[in-house]
Amino acid sequence: MPRKRSRLIAVAVAAAAVPLAFAGYQAGATGTSDAKGDSAASTAPCLADATTLLGDLDGDGHADKIVNPGHSGTAMTVQWGSADGSFSEKHSVNELVGAEEAEIATAAVADFQNDGTLDLVVNLVEPSPGDDSETARLSEYRPGPLNRADLSSDNSRHLDIGDRGEAEELRIANYGDDEYPDLAILNAAGDGQLDRSVRLTEPGTGPGEFDREAMEEYGEWGARPQPPAMPTDGWKHFYKPCS
Numbered sequence: 001m002p003r004k005r006s007r008l009i010a011v012a013v014a015a016a017a018v019p020l021a022f023a024g025y026q027a028g029a030t031g032t033s034d035a036k037g038d039s040a041a042s043t044a045p046c047l048a049d050a051t052t053l054l055g056d057l058d059g060d061g062h063a064d065k066i067v068n069p070g071h072s073g074t075a076m077t078v079q080w081g082s083a084d085g086s087f088s089e090k091h092s093v094n095e096l097v098g099a100e101e102a103e104i105a106t107a108a109v110a111d112f113q114n115d116g117t118l119d120l121v122v123n124l125v126e127p128s129p130g131d132d133s134e135t136a137r138l139s140e141y142r143p144g145p146l147n148r149a150d151l152s153s154d155n156s157r158h159l160d161i162g163d164r165g166e167a168e169e170l171r172i173a174n175y176g177d178d179e180y181p182d183l184a185i186l187n188a189a190g191d192g193q194l195d196r197s198v199r200l201t202e203p204g205t206g207p208g209e210f211d212r213e214a215m216e217e218y219g220e221w222g223a224r225p226q227p228p229a230m231p232t233d234g235w236k237h238f239y240k241p242c243s
Helices: 018-027 035-042 212-218 234-238
Strands: 046-049 052-055 064-067 077-079 104-110 119-125 138-142 166-173 182-190 193-199 220-223
Touching: 104 166, 104 234, 119 166, 166 234, 193 212
Parallel strands: none
Antiparallel strands: 046 052, 052 064, 064 077, 104 119, 119 138, 166 182, 182 193, 193 220
């Protein structure tokens, strides 16, 4: 059964330049609070702009930069942060997770467990050349901290988003007023049909499995000429601008 939720209205927020954003991110760790409070503040995710999230992905206590052009999860990059506030060169998530040449890699990053460390959902699939959909080669929820080399996690688990069609996009969504990010999946179900499938997140577990009632309440059906609407403001529901 899906949890009862009320819808939120997205509020537009002003974007901050990345250098200033990182300074603000670090400023959260200063002040008169105790050491534990300082640590929590210094790793709290924040938005540098609408498609750029700063937060600790590898668990080293420094802000990393995650850029998600178009919000679709298909061209995401990561830049690893250092103690001096600088960032590494850009790394393609597709390459880090080992996507093969013909595969589509989709990814979503958020603090799904609300524990201060960012997590990853990743799906790898080679699209079908015909009308039938293919099963994903890999579809996982990877709680942070993540390994820099390949974005692996010690606590990865299978997700069923790749079992019910080809996931063409993964987006962060908010289907209620709680503090746990949800998933919206643009799913190619075969025969030219598309749907917006959803996975609700429960405390301490990360994104859940397919639920018929949740799909009927929050999902949407469409086709190539008129695809279902997808959220573009998921991060804004959960993370404030860096300042």
